[in-house]
Amino acid sequence: MKRANFSAVLWLALVSGLAVAMPSMQAQAVESEPSRYDALKVEPASDGSAIALTTEPSSDLTTVSEVSAPGSEAPMASDAIATEPVAETEQAPGNGVALQDWRTTQTATTRDTASTLSAVQATMNMAQVTSVTQFSDVQPGDWAYEALSFLANSEDQGGLDCLEGYPDGSYRGNRTLSRFEFAAGLAACLDAIAGTNLDAEQITRVEALQREFSAELTALRGRVDTLEAQVDELEANQFSTTTRLFGQAVVGVQGRNENDFTFFVDELTDDETSVNLITNLQLSLLTQFDERTILLTGLQAGDGGTVEDGPALSNFFRLGYEGDTDNDFRLSDLSLRHLIGDDFAIIVGAEGLNAVNVFRGTNRVEGAGLGPLSLFAQRNPIIGMGNGEGGLGFDWQIADRISLQGVYSSSLPSDTNLGGLFGGDQGETAIGAQLVVTPIDNLDVSFQYINSYSPFGRLGTGVGDDQIAVLGGNFRAPINTDALGTSLAWQISNTFSLGGWFGYTNSDLQGDRGNAETINWMVFLNVADVLGDGNLAGLYVGQPPRIVSSDFPGGRNVPSFINEGEVEAGSGGQPDAATHLEGFFRWRLSDNIVLTPGFIVIFNPGHNSDNDTIFVGALRTTFLF
DSSP: OOOOOHHHHHHHHHHHIIIIISOOOOOOOOOOOOOTTTTSOOOOOBSSOOOEEEOOOOEESOOOOEESSSSOOOOEOOSSSOOOBOOOOOOBOSTTTTGGGGSOOOOOOHHHHHHHHHHHHHHHTOEEOSSGGGOTTOOTTSTTHHHHHHHHSOGGGTSOOOOEEOTTSOOOTTSOOOHHHHHHHHHHHHHHHHTSOOOHHHHHHHHHHHHHHHHHHHHHHHHHHHHHHHHHHHHHTOOOOEEEEEEEEEEEEEEEOOEEEEETTEEEEEOOOOOEEEEEEEEEEEEEEETTEEEEEEEEEEEOOSOSSOOTTGGGTOBTTOOOSTTOOEEEEEEEEEEETTTEEEEEEEESOSHHHHSBOSOSSOOBTTSOSBSTTTSOGGGGTTOOOEEEEEEEEEETTEEEEEEEEESSTTOTTTOOTTOTTTOOEEEEEEEEEOSSTTEEEEEEEEEEEETBSBOSOOSSSOBOBOOOTTSOBOEEEEEEEEEEEEEOSSSEEEEEEEEEEEEEETTSOOEEEEEEEEEEEEEESTTSTTOEEEEEEEEEEEEEEEOOOTTOBHHHHHHHOOTTOOOOOOSSOOEEEEEEEEEEOSSSEEEEEEEEEEESGGGOTTSOOEEEEEEEEEEEO
């Protein structure tokens, strides 16, 4: 048997394939690898920030450093004595989300598999033809007509009879060629050649085709080389400095009942009960320098609150989206995050860096814009201790189910006279760590320890019993506080999640004997996709921070001072315990608009059964952009 020159056969196959010789289907879809910064998605921060990293409000302004899912990682004003927190931002979720989003993963997807199977099936469904004239979409004037004739025509017509078409009789020569089709076509033509004696005329035609298409193949090779060089350049410089803007605007309407309460033995009435508006706008600028480094800048402006000048019980019904700046924009977040290796990230910042923004949150539903309505229901209050603004933190994914976060922060890091990075005369500081463990799928458990210092005798949470010691004649009450906490969240199913937390603090008054202890707790139930995708119903029940014991010297004990009204009142804890009940329904009108009506009831506000029950109604509208 006389056989054609093998190189000529290969040239012919390439010509017939690459120069639109064989039918094909759409190129297989290839799913791009997720970026290390897929975590920096435009996901509304649970607390109110619209960014995807994780930031929360401190006692000052709400910060924007969350980059996560609705509900993923807000604090109080930075004024030395301010205790009213600004609208919160969202906290980072537990294990398997934060650092995992920084890492590049390569996993097979169902889309990859389906694409491969469809390509094979398309090749199998092709129909054999015996003449090029059987192709409905091939005309004698087509530039590759002669090549197609040689491959498609039967041996009686002087061809190889190795070309297939689609079942509908078309050839579709302008479509791209898949690797499956190339292999199938090449094998068919090689089989045809192996079983055929090529005469001199056929060999001459093959050589003529080789010469005819050599110029096109040379040009194609040059184009491919150019594309490869461009791809190499893109891969070598994959990231450029890019800044993206994410925003969240909250407009809330709320009101509460008039109530009587006791403060310093006086019978007072809370009559600031008019229905009012609260607005809060958060703008987050996310700048990516390279694949491992990002800069997060947040701006915040707000107006309105649940109270104007009081009353003393405001810590018990404060809302999570309050952040009154008289509508002036303030810098709420300025932090740099850098990934070292695949599992360790460092975070440094001059604004908005505190435990709220560094610790991962076990409750995926939190945040001023998309989470519960009240500040207390956002997270364990001890995480907000210290009013931190600037400092240093880290996030370490120790193993697949274990992570550790740490942070040091100062409330006045830039003020050399009153604060500074290490506290100073008026500054507050906090240092803490959190261990997050996922013992089984769908269960996150976290343990927190925080040590804080305040020259003003307060914890800095803005919730419940925040003032621990009465200020002295110099308007100071320096305390050191150790806090322990634990949080749990169990995703029972795709619909139901159950969780809660417990917090404990022990504060020592510097220069004096005695200490004061507080506890707080919360249990909650979240129900997802109620009456529609993206909706959420939540029910939260708990006890705001309560001083359970205090034996500071005369005049410094808060419970006795408030309830007995005596400057030299003795030791003791709060006489009763307040109970916080909250329900809300988050209704997602669209991808950019969320409406959340809800209610809050506080029994025994101020931890005093003599005080009237407080009822709060609220309607929060959140715009995401």
